Amino acid sequence: xxxxxxxxxxxxxxGLVYGLAAMGLTLIWGVMDVINxxxxxxxxxxxxxxxxxxxxxxxxxxLTLPPVLIGGFVVGVAxxxxxxxxxxxxxxxxxxxxTFAVNLMLIGIGTGLWGTAxxxxxxxxxxxxxxxxxxxxxxxxxxxxxxxxAGLLYLFLHKTRLGKALRAVANNREAAELVGIPxxxxxxxAVGCGVALAGVSGMLIGTLFPFTVLSGDGYQxxxxxxxxxxxxxxxxxxxxGGVALGLLEGAVTPFVPVSWTLVIEFAxxxxxxxxxxxxxxxxxxxx
Amino acid sequence: xxxxxxxxxxxxxxxxxxxxxWGLSLKARRGKLTAIVGANGAGKTxxxxxxxxxxxxxxxxxVFGEQDVTRLPTHQKAARGMALVPEGRQLFSAMTVAENLxxxxxxxxxxxxxxxxxxxxFSLFPRLAERRTxxxxxxxxxxxxxxxxxxxxxxxxxxxxxxxxxxxLAPVVVYQLLITLKRLKDEGLTILLVEQNVxxxxxxxxxxxxxxxxxxxxxxxxARLAAMPxxxxxxxxx
Numbered sequence: 001x002x003x004x005x006x007x008x009x010x011x012x013x014x015g016l017v018y019g020l021a022a023m024g025l026t027l028i029w030g031v032m033d034v035i036n037x038x039x040x041x042x043x044x045x046x047x048x049x050x051x052x053x054x055x056x057x058x059x060x061x062x063l064t065l066p067p068v069l070i071g072g073f074v075v076g077v078a079x080x081x082x083x084x085x086x087x088x089x090x091x092x093x094x095x096x097x098x099t100f101a102v103n104l105m106l107i108g109i110g111t112g113l114w115g116t117a118x119x120x121x122x123x124x125x126x127x128x129x130x131x132x133x134x135x136x137x138x139x140x141x142x143x144x145x146x147x148x149x150a151g152l153l154y155l156f157l158h159k160t161r162l163g164k165a166l167r168a169v170a171n172n173r174e175a176a177e178l179v180g181i182p183x184x185x186x187x188x189x190a191v192g193c194g195v196a197l198a199g200v201s202g203m204l205i206g207t208l209f210p211f212t213v214l215s216g217d218g219y220q221x222x223x224x225x226x227x228x229x230x231x232x233x234x235x236x237x238x239x240x241g242g243v244a245l246g247l248l249e250g251a252v253t254p255f256v257p258v259s260w261t262l263v264i265e266f267a268x269x270x271x272x273x274x275x276x277x278x279x280x281x282x283x284x285x286x287x
Numbered sequence: 288x289x290x291x292x293x294x295x296x297x298x299x300x301x302x303x304x305x306x307x308x309w310g311l312s313l314k315a316r317r318g319k320l321t322a323i324v325g326a327n328g329a330g331k332t333x334x335x336x337x338x339x340x341x342x343x344x345x346x347x348x349x350v351f352g353e354q355d356v357t358r359l360p361t362h363q364k365a366a367r368g369m370a371l372v373p374e375g376r377q378l379f380s381a382m383t384v385a386e387n388l389x390x391x392x393x394x395x396x397x398x399x400x401x402x403x404x405x406x407x408x409f410s411l412f413p414r415l416a417e418r419r420t421x422x423x424x425x426x427x428x429x430x431x432x433x434x435x436x437x438x439x440x441x442x443x444x445x446x447x448x449x450x451x452x453x454x455x456l457a458p459v460v461v462y463q464l465l466i467t468l469k470r471l472k473d474e475g476l477t478i479l480l481v482e483q484n485v486x487x488x489x490x491x492x493x494x495x496x497x498x499x500x501x502x503x504x505x506x507x508x509x510a511r512l513a514a515m516p517x518x519x520x521x522x523x524x525x
Binding site for chain 1: 339341360361362363365366370372373377378379381382386389390391393394397438442472
């Protein structure tokens with residue numbers, strides 16, 4: 001019994017990081033109705049940035065967070081101008097295809113540079129022991145950082161001028177333009193923030209699990225599940241969706257082989273889509 | 288300084304293949320209330336959209352404050368003091384009344400004396416002060432129109448352009464809004480009003496344009512227009 005509770009708690013910890021990853025996807029969707037298919041690869045980008053900065057340059061792993069955040073933002077703005085800008089206002093398939101194409105290029109470059117070898121960043125942090133169970137320090141710290149960043153994103157969206165403008169663009173782009181908001185610039189900023197979140201979540205996941213250039217697909221799919229659980233275009237709901245997914249993983253892992261967790265996750269994904277077509281915590285128009 | 292704050296010259300515009308405006312010219316004089324009236328589909332809303340830049344004019348010029356702003360993006364026109372209250376309000380429906388007003392003052396020109404302007408807007412529309420924490424989409428139609436006008440005023444505009452003020456509103460609400468507009472005009476604001484209700488528009492404005500089929504059908508002082516037999520027959524139902 002205690003084992004299940006420990007597994008659930010660890011599920012919540014990892015789920016918070018999944019939630020952070022999904023926030024990046026859902027933020028972009030919420031602001032401009034674009035599904036960013038490079039999302040998984042941007043998560044992997046965060047992992048490799050962590051690897052390079054920590055192993056090659058010898059930075060302490062958690063200090064790579066600020067450069068990953070800033071680098072992710074820059075990459076996201078570039079992604080907007082390359083793959084998204086001309087697709088705004090066109091059928092959704094167009095941006096799906098253009099981000100898919102960029103994704104293939106990035107994966108090609110990644111496999112060219114690093115192959116598909118497994119990488120690992122070791123983080124040694126003291127764990128927290130409760131009874132017979134020990135929660136890894138890296139899981140606790142990653143969850144805490146994910147929750148912190150999610151909280152900061154919430155404050156950014158609701159308390160700052162720029163954040164409110166982003167929500168306004170999400171809610172009604174034409175009206176935003178009419179009150180003097182440079183909406184195109186804001187769309188670029190939104191993609192920048194979305195990719196920065198993906199990168200940071202990748203950096204945090206990189207401190208938990210080993211990864212390859214091709215790890216992105218799995219995390220992209222997890223982000224979709226979390227987004228559906230949390231409601232499309234609702235970043236705060238995404239965090240709750242992440243926790244829900246983490247809880248589910250924590251609940252099933254003690255009982256079934258690892259390969260079954262994905263089957264159960266996606267069965268749930270389909271069930272939720274049937275029952276709540278807009279996600280469980282559906283967005284109400286402005287993030 | 289020219290008498291006209293906003294001048295539209297031989298404007299042509301439309302949507303994809305369909306031309307709606309066929310060389311339309313008009314002026315909004317400083318400190319006056321200018322009305323554009325006309326039937327459904329005559330091109331009133333398209334005129335305003337082309338002025339504000341939410342659609343790009345095909346030909347012709349839009350001059351605002353002596354400067355050619357025809358090709359300027361909408362948000363830059365807003366930053367120069369042009370506020371459009373669009374048809375159907377277009378509020379940030381999921382955000383609070385206070386947030387809508389705050390966003391109205393987004394552009395740098397309106398960052399000064401924000402608190403004082405908010406105070407002024409609340410004294411103009413006391414209802415909005417009561418509802419400031421409510422989400423805009425949950426308000427009644429009249430209250431939403433108040434938010435839309437208030438949001439426009441928060442930018443401290445030189446010209447307030449209002450599309451279909453009375454659309455979907457009860458007559459008593461429209462009457463109150465018109466009184467408010469009159470007050471704003473008396474304080475020196477230039478107003479350009481598009482209105483389907485010709486009676487209302489002619490009762491209130493200083494000068495009116497009648498649009499038909501994307502062109503100016505006739506223009507003049509409201510009293511003169513109201514006396515014209517074809518206007519009386521076609522628009523006033525007399």
